Amino acid sequence: MFWALSGLLGPLPLSADTLWLANGDRITGTVLRHTTSAWQVDTEAAGILNIAAEHVARVVWSGAEVPMSDPLELVTTPASNLPENRSFSSSGGVDVALEYENSAVDTHEVDIDLRQNVAQGVWRHRWRGRYHREYRDGERRDNDWELAYSPERFVSRQRFWHGRVSAKRDWEEDISRRFALGLGPGYQFWDTEQSAFSLSALLTRNRFSYANHPEERFYAWALQWQFNRYFWQELFELYATGRTGRAFSGATGFQFNAETGVRYPLTEWMSLNMAVEADWVENSAEDLRDTLYHIGLGVNW
Template sequence: MTRGFISPRQREGKLFLALCGLLAPLPLAADTLWLENGDRITGTVLRYTVNEWQLDSDAAGILFIDAEHVARVEWSGAEVPVSDFLSEARASNRPEDRPFSSRGNLDVAVEYENSTVDTHEVDIDLRQHVAQGVWRHTWRGSYYREYRDNERRDNDWELAYSPERFVSRQRFWQGRVSAKRDWEEDISRRLALGVGPGYQFWDTEQSAFSLSALLSRNRFTYASQPEERFYSWALQWQFNRHFWQELFELYASGRTGRAFSGATGFQFNAETGVRYPLTEWMSLNMAVEADWVENSAEDLRDTLYHVGMGVNW
């Protein structure tokens, strides 16, 4: 073989290696967020709102960054003013442009205690939340029963529905209708119908918080005296927050208020709990619920503690 001769196959191999050498140093286009303190984070922007950027970074995984800390943005290698993203985010955040969303859960807790007093408890709680455009709807149903030594000590159910209509990105009007039936307390039936303004402080995939003030018409039916009808005001709140990359969810909801007149004075009903996902559709939940009513016929002080399993969708 003559020295220096290159076969066609060798020539193709060297050409392939040369092309690889030229292409290897070329960086892939990525997104870069420059922060106000001079730091930069490189990755892929997954989502952005007027309050938050969500970035899949190269080194730290998915990050959530407050929008106020982002100074400038390089979008696929080209610098784009932050104001352009904020304008687009505000437009996409208009209530009438909000997409359809639906979520719900069913929590069930069953307890049996065999001691000097045999106790059986069943607690079922169902929630459904649907939103699209300017409308948001929330349904809730619950049932609780307790037996001690085969004697019923508590037995009640409650249904509630709250429609909300947004008049701006954060302000809304809320209605609420609720009914509760209790077979063991002197306040055997409660029916309330209310309406009032509300304000959504924030609503992201990680956290949400809203307040509303309601003027309600109430009807209480008693086991030992005539029914009572009265008006009342109430402050209602809804809060949830995900922690540690959605490993835990803390949630709180409730309402408190006073009657303008009548035998019933102060009312307070609230629930606070923690939900831990076991799978994509099953979770473990722990919660405490309080139902207090100051009334001339009976001062109601019920506090329930729940530990159970939940199904999410």
């Protein structure tokens, strides 16, 4: 399903040395993307250039010339872009939001979100840890944490196998514990310095524990997405992550968990973060409908 969508959702990132134009001119830089109608090249002297494909006569990838008459597969797969040749990269951060409101209702709230991504060669690893607590008039209303780990193993430039293991503990909801283990195929539609988007389809094994009901175990399918995009010369980052799915059987039916937000850099290592998170579960024991809004500071590395 995902393989057929790649041509619809966006062009794939490439890297190049030199584009030779039909009039004899030469452009040297990094090709950010390539479609049947245009090339987008990041040059050191002139910035990002958009060139109509009809003006490109041939391309030289890292010293190896490829005529434009050759098949597209030869043009779009330089050796430096193969998964086994990808260099080590690591990024992460922690976002902290604190709130105190002294009004008709005295509210204390804290949110902590830790994330880490590591990639090298055919492997990419994502870690996530979160904690949320809220008191109103001295009474605890929310108190929960969640941990998740997702290894991804690429079998081509875009296709990969995606694994996920996650655990959540909630002291206030009837669904007190959640554990999920999943595996399935994924597709990286594009991944550049400016933007990235991937989808994964997972078969998951789930275990729900309840405060007032028997434990439940069930299989489910899940669709997971990861998206980010920088705007206005990388002053803003828009990101969206989440997953949705439905159980094959059992008391638990539909599940949906997603977060959408923006980050604004204040310094090279600190950012202002605003996000909205939704956690919904349709369940015969208790339907869960949580929507959280976060505004806080982040430290990035």
